[in-house]
Amino acid sequence: KTIVCLAGDGIGPEIMESAKKVLTLTERLYEHRFHLQDEAFGGAAIDQCGQPFPAKTLEACLASDAVLLGAIGGPKWDNATERPEKGLLALRSALGLYANVRPVEVDEAVAYLSPLKEESAKDVHFVVVRELTGGIYFSQPKERTADQATDTLTYTRKEIERIVEYAFQLAQTRRKKVTSIDKANVLESSKLWREVAEEVSGRYPDVQLEHLLVDAAAMELIVHPGRFDVIVTENLFGDILSDEASVLAGSLGMLPSASHSETGLSLYEPIHGSAPDIAGQSKANPIAMLRSVAMMLEQSFGLREEAQAIENAISSVLRSGRRTGDLGGTETTVSFTDAVLEAME
Amino acid sequence: KTIVCLAGDGIGPEIMESAKKVLTLTERLYEHRFHLQDEAFGGAAIDQCGQPFPAKTLEACLASDAVLLGAIGGPKWDNATERPEKGLLALRSALGLYANVRPVEVDEAVAYLSPLKEESAKDVHFVVVRELTGGIYFSQPKERTADQATDTLTYTRKEIERIVEYAFQLAQTRRKKVTSIDKANVLESSKLWREVAEEVSGRYPDVQLEHLLVDAAAMELIVHPGRFDVIVTENLFGDILSDEASVLAGSLGMLPSASHSETGLSLYEPIHGSAPDIAGQSKANPIAMLRSVAMMLEQSFGLREEAQAIENAISSVLRSGRRTGDLGGTETTVSFTDAVLEAME
Numbered sequence: 191k192t193i194v195c196l197a198g199d200g201i202g203p204e205i206m207e208s209a210k211k212v213l214t215l216t217e218r219l220y221e222h223r224f225h226l227q228d229e230a231f232g233g234a235a236i237d238q239c240g241q242p243f244p245a246k247t248l249e250a251c252l253a254s255d256a257v258l259l260g261a262i263g264g265p266k267w268d269n270a271t272e273r274p275e276k277g278l279l280a281l282r283s284a285l286g287l288y289a290n291v292r293p294v295e296v297d298e299a300v301a302y303l304s305p306l307k308e309e310s311a312k313d314v315h316f317v318v319v320r321e322l323t324g325g326i327y328f329s330q331p332k333e334r335t336a337d338q339a340t341d342t343l344t345y346t347r348k349e350i351e352r353i354v355e356y357a358f359q360l361a362q363t364r365r366k367k368v369t370s371i372d373k374a375n376v377l378e379s380s381k382l383w384r385e386v387a388e389e390v391s392g393r394y395p396d397v398q399l400e401h402l403l404v405d406a407a408a409m410e411l412i413v414h415p416g417r418f419d420v421i422v423t424e425n426l427f428g429d430i431l432s433d434e435a436s437v438l439a440g441s442l443g444m445l446p447s448a449s450h451s452e453t454g455l456s457l458y459e460p461i462h463g464s465a466p467d468i469a470g471q472s473k474a475n476p477i478a479m480l481r482s483v484a485m486m487l488e489q490s491f492g493l494r495e496e497a498q499a500i501e502n503a504i505s506s507v508l509r510s511g512r513r514t515g516d517l518g519g520t521e522t523t524v525s526f527t528d529a530v531l532e533a534m535e
Numbered sequence: 536k537t538i539v540c541l542a543g544d545g546i547g548p549e550i551m552e553s554a555k556k557v558l559t560l561t562e563r564l565y566e567h568r569f570h571l572q573d574e575a576f577g578g579a580a581i582d583q584c585g586q587p588f589p590a591k592t593l594e595a596c597l598a599s600d601a602v603l604l605g606a607i608g609g610p611k612w613d614n615a616t617e618r619p620e621k622g623l624l625a626l627r628s629a630l631g632l633y634a635n636v637r638p639v640e641v642d643e644a645v646a647y648l649s650p651l652k653e654e655s656a657k658d659v660h661f662v663v664v665r666e667l668t669g670g671i672y673f674s675q676p677k678e679r680t681a682d683q684a685t686d687t688l689t690y691t692r693k694e695i696e697r698i699v700e701y702a703f704q705l706a707q708t709r710r711k712k713v714t715s716i717d718k719a720n721v722l723e724s725s726k727l728w729r730e731v732a733e734e735v736s737g738r739y740p741d742v743q744l745e746h747l748l749v750d751a752a753a754m755e756l757i758v759h760p761g762r763f764d765v766i767v768t769e770n771l772f773g774d775i776l777s778d779e780a781s782v783l784a785g786s787l788g789m790l791p792s793a794s795h796s797e798t799g800l801s802l803y804e805p806i807h808g809s810a811p812d813i814a815g816q817s818k819a820n821p822i823a824m825l826r827s828v829a830m831m832l833e834q835s836f837g838l839r840e841e842a843q844a845i846e847n848a849i850s851s852v853l854r855s856g857r858r859t860g861d862l863g864g865t866e867t868t869v870s871f872t873d874a875v876l877e878a879m880e
């Protein structure tokens with residue numbers, strides 16, 4: 191299996207190191223062979239080749255079995271002509287990564303870190319499924335004059351159907367409830383979204399569908415997070431709501447994500463950013479990255495046991511009280527990773 | 536002073552009754568004359584005249600000194616050809632209500648109701664300024680075929696300038712900090728928004744400006760609400776973020792709002808909806824409505840003392856332990872209102 195590793199910027203290279211160590215140990219313990227191939231991406235690629243998503247990186251991704259991404263961006267490139275984020279959008283589009291999947295769970299050992307009161311925090315067990323290659327991010331025209339600027343939000347029935355199907359299939363493996371989020375009282379695209387969600391729901395009689403307006407959803411995530419199982423929504427609402435949802439878990443450093451395409455190629459990355467303020471100091475929490483590796487092993491390679499071993503090792507290290515700084519502990523990226531490796535052995 | 540009263544639907548008429556009682560007492564205590572004029576709006580207007588915003592209501596609003604709105608909507612009109620919300624959008628547009636202002640404060644007496652841990656909840660003191668007559672709500676084209684739907688998000692420099700100016704002026708009367716929220720890493724309209732915010736900020740050297748991406752803002756509202764003083768943002772982001780922000784206060788039943796136009800005509804309404812489930816039972820919390828009345832007295836009529844008297848009366852009733860059901864108490868809409876009237880006397 192070839193895994194393309196896009197370390198990226200800031201803390202990206204440090205957490206990618208952790209990922210590689212865990213993959214190397216997994217090879218040894220379970221007798222697999224992973225070919226780990228580094229490629230330039232994001233700000234690092236701008237520095238090396240003048241653009242955030244070089245053709246060589248694209249080719250490598252397309253030829254790979256899965257892509258691991260660290261994190262990108264930083265103040266260094268804030269005024270660059272090409273920005274690192276552009277590379278991310280181009281990558282999503284080029285690989286057809288239409289289904290962004292973010293499980294949000296509160297780890298018992300660190301539940302006290304949630305900004306929510308304990309009663310609510312312990313109810314957080316849901317997945318956000320975000321449409322990632324359509325909507326206002328990519329629709330044309332985008333226009334700009336000195337006095338006016340325009341963006342366009344288009345969705346086709348096909349695009350909506352594909353992502354909503356994904357959500358229903360995921361819900362069948364979980365608590366069998368889909369919450370579709372839109373703004374159907376204002377947007378034409380949301381009216382279509384709601385219609386298609388209803389149609390798809392007809393094909394999944396065992397799964398319950400509810401619709402929620404995006405403004406109501408922004409409230410319900412905080413007040414009644416326990417009502418959600420699988421959330422499905424369009425690109426921009428997904429951007430906002432998945433970030434809102436992620437802070438409920440107490441630390442962004444704990445949450446992984448996957449982005450799937452129709453071809454079977456998927457990308458895995460922590461949900462957090464490149465944290466330039468702590469880069470190079472071995473302060474980053476590697477958990478989100480290691481969980482992204484576990485998701486990859488399970489979802490791209492069908493290696494359930496291996497994935498579970500990583501998850502278990504993380505939980506047992508947390509339970510032993512060892513933590514990185516973001517969780518109030520004193521472990522470094524390296525020492526926490528080493529503890530996970532030890533727990534896996 | 537002529538005040539048009541749009542009671543609307545659900546609990547709207549009940550809380551409007553409370554508002555009228557408080558206004559009548561204010562007339563007596565402070566020797567004013569208010570002419571309270573009822574007009575049909577929302578679902579009630581659909582039932583009476585087949586449309587949510589009849590011409591007679593529009594004329595009355597335009598001829599008035601201020602408009603008070605209860606709440607609109609309900610399942611009864613979910614499948615109507617004309618929906619109550621359409622009336623609300625038409626009203627905002629017809630009166631030019633471009634600046635929606637929502638103060639979010641946690642009342643000490645009910646701070647324990649916030650879903651946030653106490654340390655965070657006590658830091659919530661900010662105002663959301665939402666652009667209310669532009670953006671994706673109103674921009675053309677909105678198109679729909681069987682297989683595709685499109686919305687358009689346009690902002691002009693003028694529209695942005697007007698609302699950002701409003702925010703800076705408000706910030707000058709407060710803690711002198713404006714947080715402008717956009718999605719400038721993806722949207723053309725947000726890039727223009729950010730440029731104009733920078734330009735306007737040059738005219739207010741005493742006010743600090745920061746920019747925040749909407750996804751980051753959705754997190755920061757929960758994790759660091761204390762960092763905000765005045766938030767300013769475009770229509771759809773404002774819809775989502777102001778609802779998210781409002782639950783931090785513990786009960787939607789406590790928060791008022793104002794919507795201002797360039798002509799000096801303003802509309803005041805509670806931020807909560809029409810709560811059809813408890814309509815007609817005298818269960819609604821009238822506080823958000825009474826605070827909206829106080830905002831009207833101060834902001835439209837310059838009656839600071841009168842506004843303060845209402846605010847003080849509400850606080851003292853809360854401190855005495857009397858509360859409606861949403862706050863865990865047993866008072867009715869009527870009995871709570873009577874307690875406020877007594878406290879004012």
Ligand SMILES: CC(C)[C@H](C(=O)O)[C@@H](O)C(=O)O
Pocket residue numbers: 275278279429720721750
């Ligand atoms: C960097 C940015 C373009 C991106 C997005 O908005 O999709 C990010 O916020 C994300 O959620 O991955």
Ligand SMILES: CC(C)[C@H](C(=O)O)[C@@H](O)C(=O)O
Pocket residue numbers: 375376405620623624774
């Ligand atoms: C009813 C709806 C159209 C409206 C909006 O989205 O503006 C409401 O959510 C609000 O915030 O006042």
